[in-house]
Structures are given as C-alpha cells and as structure tokens.
Amino acid sequence: MTTTTVPTQDRGAQGGNEGADTSPGSTTGGPTGIEPRADGRHGRNVNPKRLAGYAVLILFAIIYLYPFLIQIATSFKSDPEAAAHPLSLIPNPFDLSAWKRMFGLTSDTSVPIMTWLGNSVLVTVVITASRVFLDSLAGYALSRLHFRGRRLMFAVLLAVMSVPGVVLLVPKFLIVTYLGIFDTYSAMLLPLLVDAAGIFIMKQFFDSVSVSIEEAARMDGASVFRTFWSVVLPMARPSLITLTILSFQGSWNEFTHFLVVTQSPELKTMITGLASLTSGELGSGTQFPLKMGAALLTTIPVALIFFAFQRHFVRGANEGGEKG
Amino acid sequence: MAKRRTNIHGREGIAGWVFTAPAMIILGVFLFVPIVMALWVSMTNWTGNVDPFGGGPNAAFVGTRNYTALFLQDGLARSNFMQSLGNTFYYVLLVVPLQTATSLLLALIVNEKFLRGRSFFRTAFYFPSVTSSIAISTVFLFLFSNTGAVNGFLKLLGIDGPEWFSDSRGLLHMFFGLFGAGDNPGWGQGEIFGRSLWDWLSGPSVAMCVIIVLAVWTTTGTFMLMFLAALQDLPVEVDEAAMLDGVSPWQKLRLVTIPMLKPALFLVITLGIIGTWQVFDQIYVMGKGAPAGTTMTPAFLSYKTSFTSNAWGSGAAIAFVIFLIIVILTWMQRRMMREDKTPGRLRRAAGLARLTQSNRGTASANLAQNNSGTGPES
Structure with a gap:
C-alpha cells in the first residue's frame, strides 16, 4: 500500500x-x-x-x-x-x-484562424502595453499627487468599476456607432486602453509604498514625470507584473466587447472567431477536432503566461513585502 | 498643510491632471457617457435603424413603458423575461450550493499539511478558472454532445444518455411525472406574472443542467482559493486548543472551522449569486437560449432583444434591471462584510474579485496573486 x-x-x-x-x-x-x-x-x-x-x-x-x-x-x-x-x-x-486546416495548409479557408490569431495578438499587445502605462500613471497620480478633483475622480473610478460587463453591451454599441467607428480597430482598442480595476490596483500599491525615496528624488529637482518614470516605476515592478498578466489575460479572453463593436469576419479574434465556429456559423458538420484544436490554441497562450509568471510573481510579491 | 495647498496650484496640480487625463477621458467617453445614452434608449422605442436621439416614430420617448412591460403587461417581453428569471432561479439554487460545498471541500483537503503534492492539485483545480469561457464552453459542447464523452461514459455504465442540448424537459416536471402528474395538470394553471404555476415549477431543463455543471466546474477553483485564504487567516491557537480538548476532526470542522469561516462562506455565496446574473458567454456558445428558451438568462435576453430582435429600448431596460439587482446585492455584501470585520487577507481577495468580477479570468488571476504570497506551505 x-x-x-x-x-x-x-x-x-x-x-x-x-x-x-x-x-x-x-x-x-x-x-x-x-x-x-x-x-x-x-x-x-x-x-x-x-x-x-x-x-x-x-x-x-x-x-x-x-x-x-x-x-x-x-x-x-x-x-x-x-x-x-x-x-x-x-x-x-x-x-x-x-491542424493543417487551422494553419491554412488546405484549400478550405472557411475558418481563417491565422487572421483571428493575428487580431488577437494585435489587440492583446496594444491593450496590455497601454494599460500598464496609463493605469500606473493614473494610479500614481491618484495616490501621490495633490490636485483639485482627485477625490471626485477616485469616487467616479469606484463607481465605474462596479458596473458589470453584461450591462455595457448596448451602451458600447451606442457609443461606437455614435462616434462612427463601429466595426473598426479603433472601436476594438480605444475603449479598452484603460481599465478602472487596473488603476485601482496601482493606486493601492502606491498607497502601500513609503514616500521617502521619491521625496529625495524630488528634492534633487527631478520633475514629477521624471521621478515617476525612473524612481517610482522600477520600484513598482511586482505590481506592474500583476497588471501585465491581468491585462494580457483580460484582453486575450475578451469576448463581449468585440462581439458588440465589430461584425466583419476580418476583425474576429481567436475568441470571437471560436465563438462563431462553435455556435455553428462557419462550415457544416460537427467538426469537433477542428473546434477542439481552435479552443486549445485559444487556451495555450494564457495558460503559458499564467504558469510562467506565477513563480515570478512569488518572488515579486516577496520583494514588495520586504520593501513595504 | 500650507505646502500642500500651494502644490494643488503648482506643478504637482498640473501633473495630476495630465497623469489622469488619458484614463479619465477614456473611462468618461466609453463608459460613463454610453451608460447615460443607454438609459435614454431604455426609455425609447428605438428600432436601431435611425438616430436614437433624433426622436420620430422609430425613436420616440415612451417613458417607463419598457420597464413596466417587463413586469406588468401581458406580452412577449414579459413572458421571455419571466422565463429567464425562472431559469436563473433554478440556476442559482443549484450552482451556489454546489460550488460552495465543492470549493470548501477542496480547500479543506488542499489545506491539510500532511498531504503531499498539494500545490499540484491546487493548480489543477484552479486551471479551468484561468482559461477563456468560450474555449471551455466549446469543450463542454463536445463532452456533452450526443456521441460525446459523457454519454460514452454513461454507456459504459449501461445508461442511455439524453440528447443534452436539445432536451428542454424540466427536472421537476420529470419528477412530478413519476407521480402521474401529466403535462400541465389542473393544479398548475394559476398565473404568476403571466406565467403558469406549472411553468414556474419546471425546474432546470436537461440542457440547463449542462450549463450548471460547467459553471460549478469553472468557478470552484477561484472559490477554493478564497477559502484557502480564509483558512490561512484562522488563528493557530484555536486549532491547538481543539486538538488538546480531544475534539474529533468532524466536530472540529462543524463547531470550530466552519463557524470561523463564516465571512468567507458569506463572501463566496454572495459572489456566486452576483455571478449568476452575468452568465452570458456560455449561453452564446451553447445554444443561445435553446431549447425552448430553457437556457435563456437575463443577460443574454438583454443582448438578444437588442441585437437580434432590434427592440433596443426593451433590451436596454433589461440591462438596467440586471444592473439594479447587482448593485443591490453588492451593496448588501459590502455592508455585511464591514460589520463582520473580515480578516485582511480575505478582504483583499474579496475586494479584488469584486472589482474585476466582470471578467472571470481577471478575478481569478487577482486571487492567485493574493494567494501566491500566502500559499498553504508558507
């Protein structure tokens, strides 16, 4: 035994x-x-x-x-x-x-997975980069800088965060149509360049870190942005990694936003493409091997990033703990 | 103090505005303004093919008619909405207890110091929570297909599995059938909100059961991590005292551990209830409400009413009703948690989960981060 x-x-x-x-x-x-x-x-x-x-x-x-x-x-x-x-x-x-069909090696082009993959990579890279920068910028300002309207902004942020995604389907469609960007990359990217939860996470982080180092930098005459860029951000590495993972996962897995602001097949991502394939809009027959392959391709990047970063995470969290 | 006041007008004040401007503009233009626009649309009969704010016969202001139609007027809007509420009721009734019990069980076992390989199991249980709901629904569509793995497994046991996704029979109806209640018996004719008592008592359909299993399977990992965080917060002394008093493990669980986990239990249950109001992706992939509307959820109904049936006003009204329900639930939860003096670790986990609950994956990753520094082995 x-x-x-x-x-x-x-x-x-x-x-x-x-x-x-x-x-x-x-x-x-x-x-x-x-x-x-x-x-x-x-x-x-x-x-x-x-x-x-x-x-x-x-x-x-x-x-x-x-x-x-x-x-x-x-x-x-x-x-x-x-x-x-x-x-x-x-x-x-x-x-x-x-797999051959997914990688475009056959004459059957009804399921253009390479196009979907390209779009997914594009939106994920742009949104992640933008969120990491803009969220930490705003989070830092809300935590450290004293300016008129800060409290109001934070209150608005909290309110916006509590709005569930399923409520936003009609509103998102309305605004992109109103702005005339329906079914474009702008409609896919612009609304997601910032997320309230990310700003909140960064603000919480900066609240927990001591001010002494940046005060020294500012005494030396560094500008606010300079202090933020070369003193504060390097210290914030653990939180930046968190934010990167969250943004990557959030934008790669995003479904409802892309569903309501696009309609062309050329703008489908892995997720919206897979959803249309699975719900039977593309091709005939059950095509289960193809569907499983596409679902697998969708799962792999997030799984890899997640598991690879987890160890990083532990180290980062410990470092942050020692400093804070 | 004086120094700060000058700063507000000085370069720090300007920097504050410049730093927050991009975020505030995007959140304002793509979240706040659209919600106000949708609130207006929910009070019109907009059909989608004219300017929603231009008035006219296809975008006329109708006051609260779209809202009252959901509750008070006989018609398609109400019968669809009431059916989706009925479906959600049975969904909550099964999903919340099942996911709470399973995640608690897994957390208790994974927390046992004498077992090895716990981090492997924790990762395994948590893995489904990280992946895309669309991808997982696709896998479940295959597993529960007529020739799929689940029916294959049932065949090994000598059972003929149902055609899961086209079976609209309600479980309770099937149960009543065992006692000879035929289809739509006389005692079930009374109407509540335009829907017969018999229809209200259908129970979840066979197709809905698949979505219930899927929901339990994908959410348990996240909630297990919450229970683990709570278990880490329990004071060791209590454990030791219980051990010295010679209490049996079962008694310890029932009389010591579970009462002390009350805040976590409360959190998991309320988050579970809030989550059920947001079920959308799974429904989109797994039949869009079919068969016979028995898997229709309010969130999906809002989408379908607007985007497919072009009754934008009614669809937006449904969305705001869901919004109101979620706001009330969240508010209740926050109040109770404040009174409970929830321990720090769990409160952090809860806070982040709540902030990001619109995105299941995000919430999960947050929790992983919260637990990474405080895993059971540390």
Missing part, C-alpha cells in the same frame, strides 16, 4: 514545482520540504485519513483535467473517430487535418 502511494505523491510534488508552484515555501525548499516527509513517516502506519484525502484529490484532479486531455487528443482525431471514441486519449488513426 505504501509503495503505491509514495510515487504518486512524488510525482505530484514535482509537477507542482515545475508547472505552477504558487507557494514561496516550496520554491525556497529547506524546512518546508523536509517537514511533510517527517510527518509522512509518522502517518504511514495509520493512514485512512490520508488515503481518503488522496482519493478525493485524485478524483477531482481527473474531473478537472480529463476534459483538457480529451480536448488535446480530439484535436488529433478524424471527425468520425472523434464521434466513435469520445473518451479515448489516443488518436487512432493520428490525424493532422484539423
């Missing part, structure tokens, strides 16, 4: 460290790495509780991960195979036609 449980635990622990460890304890190793093992040795004699714990964890891990595995496997299946063996994780025969 013990020999069967131990390898599972080890694999689990390794997976956590490589993939997406969020805890500072295990990245630093040391004491936390040893303690559970000592604990484990004691618990090995009487372990119905541990066994039950692992049973539940593994059952749920299967429920949470199996759909993703099926998604990957299905994208390499043929249409009939996907329908005949929906549960199998091994494509037989191994079929690349869904």
